[in-house]
Amino acid sequence: MNGAEYIVRKLMSEGVDTLFGYPGGCIMPLYDALLESPIRHILCRHEQGSAFAANGYARSSGRTGVCLATSGPGATNLITGLADAYMDSVPMVAITGQVPTPLIGSDAFQEIDVLGMSLPVTKQSFLVEQIEQLPEILDQAFHVAREGRPGPVLVDLPKDIQLATLPARTLPQPDPARTRPQATQEQLRQAIELIKASCRPIIFGGGGILLGDAIVPFRHFVDTTGIPAVFSLKGLGTLPGDHPRNMGMLGMHGSVAANQAVQEADLLIAVGVRFDDRVTGKLSRFAPHARVIHLDIDPAEIGKLRQASCALAGDIRQNLKALAIHLEVSDWQAACRERLARDGFALPRQDGITGPHLLRQLSAMTRGQAIISCDVGQHQMWVAQHYAFDHPRKHLTSGGLGAMGFGLPAAIGAQLANPDTLVINVAGDGSFMMNMQELATIGRYRLPTKILILDNQALGMVRQQQAVCYQGRYSEIDLSDNPDFCTLAQAFGIPARSLTDPDDMAYAINKLLETPGPALLHVAIATEHNVWPMVKPGEANDQIMTGANP
């Protein structure tokens, strides 16, 4: 058995049923070995598309996403997808071809030091220097991608290693198991005392709840304690949209109600969050009256930005179970409910089609049960504000990296992982153009993925920040020369239609959802529409702008 054949066998033993990739010179032995395997290979039209598709596959299924690329430009094109997975803790394994070992360091054709380039954007990167190392490195790669806080791993494979014969008795020598921190009984007792002593507690939930497989204990914790909860972008769906304690998203484009509740809280129970600046605004003024209980599997996140009065590192599930006590906070619950009714996300009073109206309609017509794969920009925030997700695995969004072009290929990965589920890519016109070549992938595999483009003929979020922070000095945000997106889709064999009349909104969405196979709906919206509320970058969350006073 040669190295390439061993890799295929290893992928099968890891339960990998789908790969995303693009062949090239130095990865050819592996592609040759794949011909004999039952693993489905999805040929994307750009390596960045492969990486985002593997990313969407992993996010929507909880399984490890795997992508392949050749050396040099193939490998460098993966980097943004790996960075996205690193920032959002998505389990991925990227396998790259490399020039043969004798040529490494000779500036050979398509040689690039992807091992070095990938270091800041992976949990771990490996170069296989000898065939004997291959089994151990692959074992480690899959283990590291999944264990603890998940993340991407890169394995760089020189071509001669793929072709070398594996010695008959090559046994992996795994790294010794790492001990994970766990909260002590004393720490848990202190946390319970803080909860009992609190009059205005609030839960701040993030993506770590899903990653820690803690949705059920989290919901039990909320229901038992009765504490209202706010969420980061990646925490949306952790409580159903209509849950009485769900106050929705906080932060830069969070609701006034959620942000004010946090600013008034005397206890912040932070679960699986990293206090991102898009959430906290000016850190020194975030939740100024609150003591903090911080639960996270990654000890490096605790105290990184906000000091915790009580640090509970380790398994979120166990810690939440230990903290689930009955509380009497009915006055605070009522105040939060009243505030949410008054200052929750509202629909704008504007003529024509608006993003919020459209997404609230989509949410109602899909009952919050579709997988929504967003791109990055205004539409992404409108999805977060107005689509009522019933589970966080259905919300695919580039949260930490904020990578435009994520949505379409991630939707492809999600559709392949969830063939019987409705998957919708909600895109902006700017983001869509960044990876629109993947329409060919949707067309080739006849994936029933739906695409909804909110086209304001501008880089809307940049325009909005230039309006608010740069006195309306608009610089390079005009996209009024966009192509005809319907014609473009049809060129790839994908049926498409446009929506321009607000009275046709429900009809057009229905047509999109009912069309068999892939379909695209292009929606023209006004360039001037902004996302409200908004906290200016670097300002405190209590300086939130509602749009009435921009």
Place this chain on the structure above:
Amino acid sequence: MIFSLHIQARSHPAMLEKILQTTRVRGFAIRSLEVKNDAAEQLLKVHLTVESERPQERLVTQLNKLGGIRELTALHAVADPVPLIERPPRNVSLMYPV
């Protein structure tokens, strides 16, 4: 503040780069570095002295979670009497508008 770290890490390609990259990106300047490769044990033995206004814990926790780290000891922390290189004070604020 200046402090030293003694690190034992698995000796594989880019391990040292990863340690140094993590140190830099987390806001710690390297004042001295000593590395020995123990071929028999396949271990890198790294003695690192760094300088930062950020808490030592912030680097220790980040290094500690790197794959391949076998042992990490923060040896001591001392006030910085004389900077090795004179330079204007750095803005170490974690919040800035972006």
